[in-house]
Structures are given as structure tokens and as C-alpha cells.
Amino acid sequence: MRRFILSMSGVLLYIVIAVITYWLYIHSVKVDVVLYAAIWACCLALLVYAAIILALPFSSQFSSLEKAQNISICALIGYAMALTFPTVIDRSLSFYILEKLQQRGGGIQHQRLDLVFREEYFREHRLMDVRITEQMQSGTVFIDQTNCLRLTSRGEHLASFSRFFRSNFLPPQRLISGTYSKDLIDPFAHKTAIPRYLCEK
Secondary structure: OHHHHHHHHHHHHHHHHHHHHHHHHHHHOOOOOHHHHHHHHHHHHHHHHHHHHHHOHHHHHOOHHHHHHHHHHHHHHHHHHHHHHHHHHHHOHHHHHHHHHHHOOOOOOHHHHHHHHHHHHHHHOOHHHHHHHHHHHHOOEEEOOOOOEEEOHHHHHHHHHHHHHHHHHOOOOEEEOOEEEOHHHOOOOOOOOOOOOOOOO
């Protein structure tokens, strides 16, 4: 029981170190992509934690395998934290809706939400600028000499994977505005006229 408590105390210590490291990291380094910054901060926290846990006297009660397991558990917790908090809140339309409702006194007319997204969401969050910057930093897109945004080979692979996953592993009957629909497993299903924004081959 004592070993379990010590192990859980170590995990809690890692979480505290990770939060402090993330806060210090984002306030002292220019961030290109929030997800990558969060992961780097959690990795730095893991190095600090590993150094502490290996140096403390009580660590002699644990075998090398148990220490490795504890550090591995902390690594997984750090990755989950990096995805769950800064990344989700930075990217989430759901959180934006909650924040916007709060900003507007707790209520917005449902039929006017499309206006909120068109006129406020894209501007306030600089949505296109941020997402294109993230994709360029990730090496999935580039802007060519004709000012066209194009996919890299990595972008092609990720887009193909995304389409495959969407078609086969997203729920085909999903509740959307009171009706169960399969619209989101193939959002391009409805053919439209060839748009004028295409780039020449």
C-alpha cells in the first residue's frame, strides 16, 4: 500500500511539474503550433521528473522496471494533458460557442449562429491564418510562387487517411440538429459547380 501511495504521489508530482513547465514554456518561447509546444513542455517536465524520482532516497524501494513503468505512465499522462487541455481549447468550436454565449450575456438566437461564425468566429480567432500556419509548420502544405496553397506528399497521405477514417470509422448515424444523419462521413458528397478558386496544375 505504501508503495502504491508513493507511486501515485510521484504521478501527482509529475502533473504539477508539467503544468508549471508548460506555463513557463509558453511564456518564454515563441510558439509555432500549440500542440507541439504542449508536447515539448510535457517532455521537458518528464526529464525533470525522471531526474527527481531517480535522485530521491525512497526510489530505492522500486525496481528499475517499476521506475520505468512509472515514468512511462507519466509520459502518457503528459501526452493526454497536451491533447486534452491547450490543444482542444485552442481549436474547439464547442468551447468557442460556450465562451461566446457567456460574452453575449448567456444567450444568442439559434437562427443567427451562422452570422456569429461568419462575422465573428473567423475574425476573432484568426482561424484561417492560424490553421494554415499550423499546416505549413507541420509540413503538410506550402504556398507556391503563384500564391497557391498546395499539399505536400505528407499532406496527401494525411488527407487520404483522414478521408478513409471519416468514411469508415465515424458514426454513420450521428445526431445533428435533432436528426440522425450520415452527412459528416462524406461532406463532399453533394456535387457543386467547379469553383473559381482552383489553381492551375
